[in-house]
Amino acid sequence: MRLLIVDDEVDLSESLRRGLINEGFVVDVANDGVTGAWLAHENPYDVIVLDLMLPGKNGYTILKEIRAEKNWTPVLMLTAKDGEYDEADAFDLGADDYLTKPFSFMVLVARLRALMRRGAPERPVNITVGSLELDPTRHKVTRGDAVIELTAKEYVILQYLMQNADTVVSKLQIMDNAWDAAFEGSENIVEVYVGYLRKKIDVPFGLNTLQTVRGMGYRLVADTPAP
Known part of the structure; x- marks a missing residue:
């Protein structure tokens, strides 16, 4: 169960990494959009946890690039932005779930496990x-x-x-x-x-x-x- 966290809040990312490792996950972390996009491109993940507001490259851009590569890894958007338009945009671009900060760690784990059980869905054929x-x-x-x-x-x-x-x-x-x-x-x-x-x-x-x-x-x- 390998996942990628892309979030510029270093303390939060490290806390999530430690907690998820204790839950049995293998976790990679990136604290900027450019590194996160590179890791998502280079490695297979079961789930990607992606913040919207990132230095270098924002979460919307990363999500668009992932889907443009026909990479259907489930993506959970994790963000402080809770506007309904932000959520709609995320789903339109191909996000699979959306969680706003602050959040319960156990809710996050439950949603990650649900996404992993579901797996990468078959997407519509062009x-x-x-x-x-x-x-x-x-x-x-x-x-x-x-x-x-x-x-x-x-x-x-x-x-x-x-x-x-x-x-x-x-x-x-x-x-x-x-x-x-x-x-x-x-x-x-x-x-x-x-x-x-x-x-x-x-x-x-x-x-x-x-x-x-x-x-x-x-x-x-x-x-x-x-x-």
């Missing part, structure tokens, strides 16, 4: 259509080396189209997937968002992958040069 790739874990869309910034609605529509690549989907099907039942607008809203998507995923790259099938709907295909 969806690829030609050079277009969607990463469900990080809500990130790229075409080649270019990152494509999408709104939440654009992302949901693109994900649905990519999941049904090479298949014609109707406006109604897109609406059922991207809007809730309370939406009372026209199906023409789909045309608007398809236009937004084309300007982001096709036009800058000289492609025509998000195609209109007249009278039927839309189809997303692999890289096709624009006429």
Whole structure:
């Protein structure tokens, strides 16, 4: 049971290290973000305990780098920041648990053991259509080396189209997937968002992958040069 603690409070880190060793853990400690990121990259851990506010490189950055490397080691965020947006951001970036300071040592141990029993979960597989790739874990869309910034609605529509690549989907099907039942607008809203998507995923790259099938709907295909 090997874990990594990345926290810049030296006294707290040492206290945790001693206590966790007594609980049967093998513990590595880093007191800055750069060292913590390097250790996480170089060594296999069962759990990583990661503070948010760190010198050199903050916890959000380290978490993003870990997940970008397809490293799914469970991460428990340990921080003095208790805002709901901070917690939401941590989970969005791929954290598995979140504990605010001050905390009970026994609660920490219980959560660590729970994460270890759960193990590194299998994460969503990226969806690829030609050079277009969607990463469900990080809500990130790229075409080649270019990152494509999408709104939440654009992302949901693109994900649905990519999941049904090479298949014609109707406006109604897109609406059922991207809007809730309370939406009372026209199906023409789909045309608007398809236009937004084309300007982001096709036009800058000289492609025509998000195609209109007249009278039927839309189809997303692999890289096709624009006429």
